[in-house]
Amino acid sequence: MAWGGGGGGAWGARGGTGVDDWVQRLEANDASLTSLTVLRFRKFGHEQVTALCAALRSNTSLKELYASGHAMTAETAAVVAGMLRENTSLASLCVGSADFGDDGVAALAAGLSRNATLKRLDLENKGVGPAGAAALAESPGGLQELLLARNPRLGDDGVAALAASAALVRGLRLLDLRACGVGARGMAALGSALAASGAPGRRVLLAANALESPDDARSACTALGAALSARSIAHLDLTSCLTSDGVPALVGALSGEVELSLGLSKCGVTEDGCRALGEAVRRGVRFAQLDLSNNAIWPSGVACLARALASSPGVAELDLAGCRGGDDGTDCAEAVAALAAIPQLRRLSLFDNALGCGGAQALAASVAGGGFRDLTTLVVAGNGLSLDDIRGLLRVLCADGAAPTLRSIEVAANPGASDEGIEAVVADVQASRPGLDVAWRATGSADPGSPAPAAPGDGSG
Structure with a gap:
């Protein structure tokens, strides 16, 4: 990896350094230089790009080139395109700034079109519109x-252009269209194209594209549902x-x-x-992950869904963070x-649901009654739990046979987690059940129990 300084790293030294050091290593086909990140303080104009691309034409070691945030003209982009026609090793590329644009x-x-090895192209926040999407659709390569993501000019026309390319749609395994101004027409076109493609298992990210009218939601969701049903x-x-x-x-x-x-958060x-999700489970749908966070469905809506999920192994990871609808614990x-009766439920987040003492007691009673037998991670952070609430729940978890597969419980961001007695409580748990990790220190995230989101791109412009 090229982070700068010595060894195999090369972020680059400060002070407007160019790319001569990297060019030398690329020309020598340095096998240790497999990933290169060009930070913004590096000079990376037309001259530097040309030199780097000349070295990359015959290089067979570099796999990733990341140069987001550097302004790049169409003339300079053409130099990169020329390199791609000859390079046979680069698998991931991100270049340009928010002004990159369709040209x-x-x-x-x-x-x-003449490159079979580039698998990942990151154009997040690069000013891409319908014309740029059409160009990508015409030359999808491999x-x-x-x-x-974050190309609001793309819109329905841009997504429709992408969807019209059977070769592009068939080859994609990840399509990130978050915050791209996509409406019902674009989503429907995409869903129909994906359903017809015959290729399985894609990740499609459409977050922050609002479908505000019921008719829009129905038309888009019907097409997307067909693509989901077609796998x-x-x-x-x-x-x-x-x-x-x-x-x-x-x-x-x-x-x-x-x-x-x-993902159905917000x-x-x-x-x-x-209730509709529960009916889908009864029809044979299984959710590897179901994110219902930040919807006001706690507790009555959750109870309705959980009863359906308890009838079959319908969900492995369930995120119910921030779902309180005004009722207390x-x-x-x-x-x-x-929830405790759902079979094969591995991860459950109840972050920020105001569980309080009543919720902690309900959890303890469910564990004591043999519930949560398949759970490995439980998040009850941010629920107003006192030290006594936390102690009571943890004490039940230390009983023989209690939640036998549980490996982690998160109790941070509760008043009891700031109590001076929390360390002694945690120490007692670790002595009684050393295989159980109790996360009680605040992590600084909005949801201590949520995994860091997979970042398809860094989003810099």
């Missing part, structure tokens, strides 16, 4: 991952895309026994939506008991 993308895309999409993120009408439309379009991951999910016993 830059079109110039770059001209080099893709692309498997196309990152176009053309394995992971679909619709965070902040839908309103309450959208979820029933989406899951109502699911048919057959399919396994998928579905989608206005209601109890009707939870004393009303959640039914929801907790239903």
Whole structure:
């Protein structure tokens, strides 16, 4: 990897350094130089790009080139395209700034048709519009991952252009269209193209593209549901895309026994939506991951869904963070008991649901009753739990046979986790059940229990 300084790293020294040191290593085909990141303080204009690309034409070691944030004209992009026509090793590329635009993308895309090794192209926040999308669609090369997030000019026309390219759609395994101004027409075109492609298992990220009318939601979700049913999409993120009408439309379009991951955070999910998800499970749908965070469905909607999930192994990872609808923890016993009965549930996040003392007692009772037998990770951070609440729950978890597969419980961001007695409580747990990790220190994230989001691109411009 090229982070700068000595050894195999090469971020580059400060002070406007160019690329001469890297060019020498690339010309020598240095086998240790497999990844190169050009930070913004490096000079990376037309002259530097030309020199670097000349060395890359015959280089067979470099796999990744990341130079986001450096302004690049269409003329310079054409130099990169020329390199791509000859290079046989580069697998991942990110160049340009927010001003790259359609002209830059079109110039770059001209080099893709004769390149079979470039698999990942990151054009997040690069000013891509419909014309740039059309250029990519005409010359998809061997692309498997196309990152176009935060290009609001792309819109329905741009996505429709991408969807019209059977070769591009068939080859992609990851398509990132977050915050691209995509509406119902674009989503419907994409869903229909994916369903017809015959290629399975894609990740499609559509977060932050709002479908505000019920008719829009129905048309888009019907097409996306068909793609999910055809197994053309394995992971679909619709965070902040839908309103309450959208979820029933989406899951109502699911048919057959399919396994998928579905992101529905901030989608206005209601109890009707939870009921529709439950019906999908009864029809044979299984969720590897189901993200319902930040929807006001706790506890009644959750109880409705969990009862359906308890009837079959319907979900492996369930995110219910921030789902409180105004009820306090004393009303959640039914929801907790239903969650505890879900078979093969591995990870459960209840972050920020105001569980309080009643919620902690409900969790403890469910564990004591033999619930959560398949759970490996439980997140109860940010729920107003006192030290006594935490102690009581942990004490039950230390009993023989209690939640036997549990490996991690997160209790940070609770008042009790700041109590001076928490370290002694945790020490007692570690002595009684050394295989259980108790995460009680705040991590600084909004949800201590949420894994760091997979970053398709860094989003710099």
